[in-house]
Amino acid sequence: MSNWIEACGADEVEEEDLIRFDHGGRTYAIYRSPEDEYFATDGLCTHEQVHLEDGLVMDDVIECPKHNGRFNYKTGQALGAPVCVNLKTYPVKVEGGAVFIDVG
Amino acid sequence: MSGIVIVGAGECGVRAAFALREHGYKGSVALLSEEMHLPYERPPLSKQCLPAHKPIRPKADYQQAGIELCLRTRIEALDLAGHRLLGRDGSSRIYDKLLLATGARARLFPGMEGAATLRTFDDACRIFERLRAGARLAIIGGGFIGLELAAAARAMDVQVTVIEAASRLMARGVPAEIAAIVEARHRAEGVDLRLGMQVAALVAGGVEIADGSTVAADIVVAGTGATPNTELAEKAGLAVGNGIMVDSRFRTSAPDVFAAGDCCSMPYRGDWLRLESWRVAQEQGAHAAAAMLGAVGEWTTVPWFWSDQYDLGLQVAGWAAAEAKTTIRHLSDDAAVAFQHDDEGRLICAAGVGRGNRVAKDIRLAEMLILREARPPADQLADPTFNLKSLLKAA
Numbered sequence: 438m439s440n441w442i443e444a445c446g447a448d449e450v451e452e453e454d455l456i457r458f459d460h461g462g463r464t465y466a467i468y469r470s471p472e473d474e475y476f477a478t479d480g481l482c483t484h485e486q487v488h489l490e491d492g493l494v495m496d497d498v499i500e501c502p503k504h505n506g507r508f509n510y511k512t513g514q515a516l517g518a519p520v521c522v523n524l525k526t527y528p529v530k531v532e533g534g535a536v537f538i539d540v541g
Numbered sequence: 542m543s544g545i546v547i548v549g550a551g552e553c554g555v556r557a558a559f560a561l562r563e564h565g566y567k568g569s570v571a572l573l574s575e576e577m578h579l580p581y582e583r584p585p586l587s588k589q590c591l592p593a594h595k596p597i598r599p600k601a602d603y604q605q606a607g608i609e610l611c612l613r614t615r616i617e618a619l620d621l622a623g624h625r626l627l628g629r630d631g632s633s634r635i636y637d638k639l640l641l642a643t644g645a646r647a648r649l650f651p652g653m654e655g656a657a658t659l660r661t662f663d664d665a666c667r668i669f670e671r672l673r674a675g676a677r678l679a680i681i682g683g684g685f686i687g688l689e690l691a692a693a694a695r696a697m698d699v700q701v702t703v704i705e706a707a708s709r710l711m712a713r714g715v716p717a718e719i720a721a722i723v724e725a726r727h728r729a730e731g732v733d734l735r736l737g738m739q740v741a742a743l744v745a746g747g748v749e750i751a752d753g754s755t756v757a758a759d760i761v762v763a764g765t766g767a768t769p770n771t772e773l774a775e776k777a778g779l780a781v782g783n784g785i786m787v788d789s790r791f792r793t794s795a796p797d798v799f800a801a802g803d804c805c806s807m808p809y810r811g812d813w814l815r816l817e818s819w820r821v822a823q824e825q826g827a828h829a830a831a832a833m834l835g836a837v838g839e840w841t842t843v844p845w846f847w848s849d850q851y852d853l854g855l856q857v858a859g860w861a862a863a864e865a866k867t868t869i870r871h872l873s874d875d876a877a878v879a880f881q882h883d884d885e886g887r888l889i890c891a892a893g894v895g896r897g898n899r900v901a902k903d904i905r906l907a908e909m910l911i912l913r914e915a916r917p918p919a920d921q922l923a924d925p926t927f928n929l930k931s932l933l934k935a936a
Contacts, residue, residue, distance in 0.1 A: 453930070487898070488898075491897065491898035491899065491901045491902060492898075492901065492902070493901070493902045493905045493906065500905065502898035502901030502902065502905070503847070503854075503898060503901070504820070505820065505905075518556065518559070518823065518827070519823070
């Protein structure tokens with residue numbers, strides 16, 4: 438079941454960066470890729486539950502700010518030690534200058 | 542049965558063992574540890590009020606990966622010619638390739654005899670079981686371990702005094718401007734900082750200072766650095782300086798013997814460098830594993846450290862030099878990054894502190910700039926609105 442939620446304005450996220458979005462007791466990360474596309478994942482690293490909001494985005498990769506666990510934020514794939522559990526991703530759409538994510 | 546043997550099951554040894562399998566190695570892998578516990582993470586031991594045994598990997602992972610984990614196993618001698626390790630219990634073990642990941646142990650200076658140290662899970666249990674609200678804790682050494690313990694103890698309402706011989710905190714490895722932010726926070730939290738004070742001796746009821754004064758204490762803990770565990774290597778005749786000397790592929794002076802992690806010393810920008818860092822230990826373990834399987838890549842990563850004190854997160858990339866030119870990027874009252882350049886304008890170190898992971902992104906970008914030997918202009922580094930990522934794209 439779809440459950441689209443407005444997360445942020447499209448211009449609130451800088452290119453090749455992310456921001457944090459909290460909703461319904463959960464926390465998410467909203468990304469804008471270098472190609473100007475938007476993506477969303479769970480906000481917490483699967484290694485030690487550190488929030489990814491202060492992490493570095495380079496190309497398709499978000500890196501955890503604490504222990505450098507890396508994920509492809511487009512697919513959620515964990516890219517090697519210390520992370521081994523993939524990051525959950527969410528469908529995203531941009532409408533009227535706002536970013537919506539489907540939190541299901 | 543021969544195969545690859547790893548002596549030491551800290552962050553480095555464990556990472557190396559699993560990396561061997563990830564690289565497809567099919568021979569036997571034995572991981573030897575002196576300790577009785579399933580290999581665990583050390584960083585939390587000085588950062589939490591309740592010592593937690595946090596395994597690096599669950600026990601089942603070792604079985605699944607076909608890694609023979611031998612706890613309570615102390616190696617007494619290394620017979621290089623015979624490719625053989627001799628255990629304290631008289632057993633012997635043949636290796637095709639050997640990785641020494643023996644780590645380091647806490648170091649005490651003269652006069653500190655009798656002080657507790659914090660390195661292992663058992664050490665942490667012994668210290669924290671004596672910390673109660675109102676107890677008096679004297680910490681010798683204002684480095685990462687001592688200050689993390691001070692912060693954890695303050696959270697338990699323990700009275701804390703830190704005695705540091707240098708005139709400031711974290712003098713080894715953290716620029717003064719960053720250390721000052723941390724110092725102010727410790728004072729605000731009620732820690733009694735005694736800087737520029739030499740310890741004369743531990744006495745009944747506390748610590749005697751060289752100037753004749755006494756710090757009253759119920760518990761005394763020393764966090765005054767570590768000594769690499771090189772005895773096995775030395776006895777076998779390997780080249781040892783401040784650590785087991787290796788090349789950039791972690792090869793020691795003997796064929797088929799490698800060393801990595803806190804116990805090894807490696808050439809770094811014209812000098813020998815021995816690091817004590819969780820992340821470096823992991824990276825070196827993984828790299829040494831590949832090298833043992835014949836990979837020829839050289840290890841080039843930049844040193845990286847972190848510390849958590851209260852809600853402050855401190856990160857350092859590169860190697861701080863006291864005499865280097867320093868540029869400060871002020872982010873807020875309690876957040877800043879200090880950058881250091883060498884004489885030719887190359888970035889050599891970035892150290893930052895701020896709440897949570899506030900400085901993480903800047904430090905990570907600085908790390909990549911250091912690795913590329915970039916020469917970022919000081920005025921851009923100092924401008925908090927300037928995005929450091931653009932420097933990386935230009936580098």
